[in-house]
Amino acid sequence: MTESKLKLKEKIFYTTPNDDRSRMRTVANNLILHIHPTKVAKPALRFSYTWGLGGISSVLVLFLILTGVLLMFRYDASVENAYTSIQYLETQVAFGALIRGIHHWSANLLVVTSFLHLIRVFLTGGYKKGRAFNWALGLFLLTLVLAFNFTGYLLPWDQLAYWAITVGTSLLSYVPLVGTAVSNFLLGGPEVGQTTLRNFYAIHVAVLPAIMILAMSFHFWRVRKDGGISQPETGERERVEKVTTIPHLVQIELAATAVLTLVILVWAIFVPAPLEALANPSHPPNPAKAAWYFMGLQELLLHMHPLAAMLLPLTLFTGIALLPKLDPQEDNIGIYFRSPKGRFAALFGALLGAILVPLAVLLDEFWLDLPGLFPTWPTLITTGLIPLLATLAMFGLIYGYFRGAGKLNHSEAIVGLFSFIMTSFVVLTLIGIFFRGANMALVLPF
Ligand code: HEM
Incomplete structure (x- = not known):
């Protein structure tokens, strides 16, 4: 132990008088x-x-x-x-x-x-x-x-x-x-x-x-x-x-x-x-709902084939676990959003998630009917593969937009994409909690 460390230890442990209170303090x-x-x-x-x-x-x-x-x-x-x-x-x-x-x-x-x-x-x-x-x-x-x-x-x-x-x-x-x-x-x-x-x-x-x-x-x-x-x-x-x-x-x-x-x-x-x-x-x-923190998943299941509704969050979870590999740039550690451009990307991503997710939910609920359009196709494709690929393509587009039109570096673009994904997840959860009523139909909470 260096001399300065020893002095510090002495200061913390031994400079108080030797009574019961100071002994308790030493233990603490x-x-x-x-x-x-x-x-x-x-x-x-x-x-x-x-x-x-x-x-x-x-x-x-x-x-x-x-x-x-x-x-x-x-x-x-x-x-x-x-x-x-x-x-x-x-x-x-x-x-x-x-x-x-x-x-x-x-x-x-x-x-x-x-x-x-x-x-x-x-x-x-x-x-x-x-x-x-x-x-x-x-x-x-x-x-x-x-x-x-x-x-x-x-x-x-x-x-x-x-x-x-x-x-x-x-x-x-x-x-x-x-x-x-x-x-x-x-x-x-x-x-x-x-x-x-x-x-x-x-x-x-x-x-x-x-x-x-x-x-x-x-x-x-x-x-x-x-x-x-x-x-x-x-x-x-x-x-x-x-x-x-x-x-x-x-x-x-x-x-x-x-x-x-x-x-x-x-x-x-x-x-x-x-x-x-x-x-x-x-x-x-009626409705029978999952616990509130699983309502995002339950909401996803209303729109996608169960396999796709589980594969999507699992893919995202894996992506999040791999972030240290996907975003290795080290000169921006400890800086919120990586840079002012990254802050813009985060705000833009959040705004996009807050607007696109309710729109997609409304679209699927009231207008889009892929199984009706392609009755001979298996639902694994119409409500599974197609929405899953469309969602992943959307992530790719958003990342590409940040990199291309936004002129952001890889790390900043990941901030924007992450912000979009997390906001989308939170919005889905809020829709599940507040906007689903009897038979899981869309309702206004007020
Ligand atoms: C029961 C849940 C958790 C507890 C009690 C906990 C506790 C802590 C504490 C006390 C610190 C140091 C101070 C701070 O950063 O606030 C810390 C740092 C850290 N935590 Fe957690 N944590 C939890 C969950 C998580 C989760 C969900 C993640 C992300 C996946 C995470 C990743 C990290 C990392 C990477 C650090 C170092 C951060 C840095 O160096 O800036 N932890 N955690």
Whole structure:
């Protein structure tokens, strides 16, 4: 250890008097410095760079573990008792409704914050220069977050839970090659029942938490190993100013945690977690919708052959995983949108997605009828291959436009295309949530 590092360590650990409080402080400092390095780059502390999204997601996971363990004391994972155990918890147990509310809202918020964290990392090129592995690990974490939400959804055993999981597992069975096997394994029978509930409970409270804790620890370790979060390149002569983690980084983290705790607490007090009527397998609600974060997929299924509706997101997911290879340019790391031109591309891409997707949905709903036009062609072609190829061609056109007419470099054009794809996905999800009514017909939400 260099002399300056030794001095720093001494300053942090040993300059306080040897009483109980200072010993506790030493232990706390030690713990913090197991997660963080002793010093961090000053520019990395800017809130407007990370928006604290990785940290907020981490705190939400902590809330989920704490409240989840408390819920386990009262929850009964049997078809006969699951619903009544939640009712009992809501009405008879001190702070039961609040604990369930915090668990429910933290889980939903985690989907949003980890998605936004992905967007932030993408926009600042945080997957480049040795960070490709952590990017892939992040995608794995996002999948885990969705799996947590999906398995947790069934546990209250109310109408919402039963039918969302019935729709969700049927979506899953469309995934090529493995879909049906995974769906059968999860269901444990021909339909959602006692085995499904037991499977989901075991996966939700044992399997996923173990994998999540391991994957998160690895994710944090990689950030540290990669030299902290991404930063713009500095010239040889310029040195990035560094500050000590304690107190500079820790005080920001504590402040953000305090605000987040307050927001979740107040929200959970005033907006209780939903609980509908007891699940009734013979009485589906109309419309029967998937959980909100899968509504984009469900919307896609209304327009495309199931195989195409699953191949498209899988192709995009693979493309996103391969971004470090597809966009290797390194001189724009740590700069939002890569450049002012990239910012324009992102805005243009988002605008295009927000306009074209509703238009395409309306067109398909009320006008375009390919199976009617070509009645002898198999639907795999009319509602599968043709829309899939048209969508991929659209991506190619948008990229080509940015490169050609927009005169953007490859990396900036990818920003524009990514922005188009993500906005389209969000718009599809919003249409599914708010604009689909009985029989999944298009309706106005007001
Ligand atoms: C449970 C979900 C997640 C948690 C708790 C988490 C946590 C964190 C934290 C605390 C950081 C450092 C500070 C920051 O950038 O905010 C970070 C950085 C990072 N995360 Fe995540 N993350 C999660 C999901 C993801 C996802 C979905 C991705 C993308 C696919 C991702 C990719 C990365 C990368 C590449 C970095 C380094 C970024 C850079 O150097 O700028 N993470 N994560």
